[in-house]
Amino acid sequence: MRSAVLKSTSELLRRSRRGYSSSATPERKVAILGAAGGIGQPLALLMKINPLVSSLSLFDIAGTPGVAADVSHINSPALVKGFMGDDQLGEALEGSDVVIIPAGVPRKPGMTRDDLFNINAGIVKGLCTAIAKHCPNALVNMISNPVNSTVPIAAEVFKKAGTYDEKKLFGVTTLDVVRAKTFYAGKAGLPVSEVNVPVVGGHAGITILPLFSQATPASNSLSQEDIVALTKRTQDGGTEVVEAKAGKGSATLSMAYAGAVFADACLKGLNGVPDVVECSYVQSTVTELPFFASKLQRGHFNSG
Numbered sequence: 289m290r291s292a293v294l295k296s297t298s299e300l301l302r303r304s305r306r307g308y309s310s311s312a313t314p315e316r317k318v319a320i321l322g323a324a325g326g327i328g329q330p331l332a333l334l335m336k337i338n339p340l341v342s343s344l345s346l347f348d349i350a351g352t353p354g355v356a357a358d359v360s361h362i363n364s365p366a367l368v369k370g371f372m373g374d375d376q377l378g379e380a381l382e383g384s385d386v387v388i389i390p391a392g393v394p395r396k397p398g399m400t401r402d403d404l405f406n407i408n409a410g411i412v413k414g415l416c417t418a419i420a421k422h423c424p425n426a427l428v429n430m431i432s433n434p435v436n437s438t439v440p441i442a443a444e445v446f447k448k449a450g451t452y453d454e455k456k457l458f459g460v461t462t463l464d465v466v467r468a469k470t471f472y473a474g475k476a477g478l479p480v481s482e483v484n485v486p487v488v489g490g491h492a493g494i495t496i497l498p499l500f501s502q503a504t505p506a507s508n509s510l511s512q513e514d515i516v517a518l519t520k521r522t523q524d525g526g527t528e529v530v531e532a533k534a535g536k537g538s539a540t541l542s543m544a545y546a547g548a549v550f551a552d553a554c555l556k557g558l559n560g561v562p563d564v565v566e567c568s569y570v571q572s573t574v575t576e577l578p579f580f581a582s583k584l585q586r587g588h589f590n591s592g
């Protein structure tokens with residue numbers, strides 16, 4: 289009996305140190321903007337089952353009452369509310385700790401991410417203006433493409449509003465990491481759950497730079513041709529999905545997974561969990577480029 293109590297106490301302490309104990313975990317509100325979309329819906333599901341989320345706010349221009357009603361029936365602690373239309377955006381954002389933005393149009397075959405610029409820049413500008421007003425301290429996870437441009441746009445909106453904090457604005461490039469890990473593990477014959485591959489640069493074509501030379505565990509079974517092929521497949525991962533979906537959009541399920549991984553890292557960082565490391569596209573001094581994706585750790589994720 290006593291050893292069972294000790295065992296469960298030490299399990300609680302362990303979970304609490306990792307940010308998983310409900311009694312030790314701070315209340316955290318997460319808002320998803322574009323929550324009724326292809327990414328938004330599975331991302332809403334994954335955030336609903338994240339034990340670090342106490343309140344989940346689902347915003348879109350249409351369709352959110354249905355998504356919110358559906359997701360809210362899942363028996364996990366997060367309280368879910370749906371918001372629809374511009375007049376409900378402020379309430380959706382109020383008090384948010386993390387705002388995830390998958391709002392905007394996706395690619396069709398033959399398009400580049402840049403072709404989305406005209407529509408998505410306007411959407412992101414409007415949403416970030418509202419974030420500056422209603423939750424200026426939130427960590428912002430930008431998924432909408434082209435990420436290489438939507439992140440600098442968001443930065444300018446926040447600067448104009450006087451709320452910009454470079455440590456709180458993230459372009460979500462986690463899907464590049466997810467793909468690099470999957471493809472590398474597959475080719476090298478390594479267990480995928482043990483594999484790590486940093487991906488730096490940006491989130492479009494040749495700006496996506498998987499660093500297979502820094503992959504762990506290292507593999508000595510891969511040839512130079514293998515590395516070239518893995519690099520190309522990672523860079524073209526988005527296009528591979530766009531073509532396979534043949535006009536029905538771009539990656540949604542793998543992106544929702546990647547978005548949930550990144551948001552979880554942000555929540556852990558806010559909760560003071562040490563050693564949170566993820567790659568993300570942020571304002572940077574790593575190169576001469578003003579924004580660059582690289583490995584982030586303490587300082588970014590613990591800035592809240």
Ligand SMILES: NC(=O)C1=CN([C@@H]2O[C@H](COP(=O)(O)OP(=O)(O)OC[C@H]3O[C@@H](n4cnc5c(N)ncnc54)[C@H](O)[C@@H]3O)[C@@H](O)[C@H]2O)C=CC1
Nearest residue numbers: 322324325326327348349390391392393394431432433543
């Ligand atoms: N960063 C990354 O690695 C990835 C980024 N993406 C990008 O994510 C974006 C969304 O993709 P999907 O979910 O597949 O598209 P989708 O069209 O299925 O969903 C987008 C949602 O955004 C909503 N929306 C449009 N304007 C809005 C506004 N002003 N406020 C709130 N919601 C608004 C739409 O109503 C729709 O529900 C695209 O730009 C896509 O290119 C997609 C995959 C990976």
Ligand SMILES: O=C([O-])CC(=O)C(=O)O
Nearest residue numbers: 395463525526527538539
């Ligand atoms: O390729 C696209 O348009 C969507 C995206 O960013 C990705 O899947 O990496």
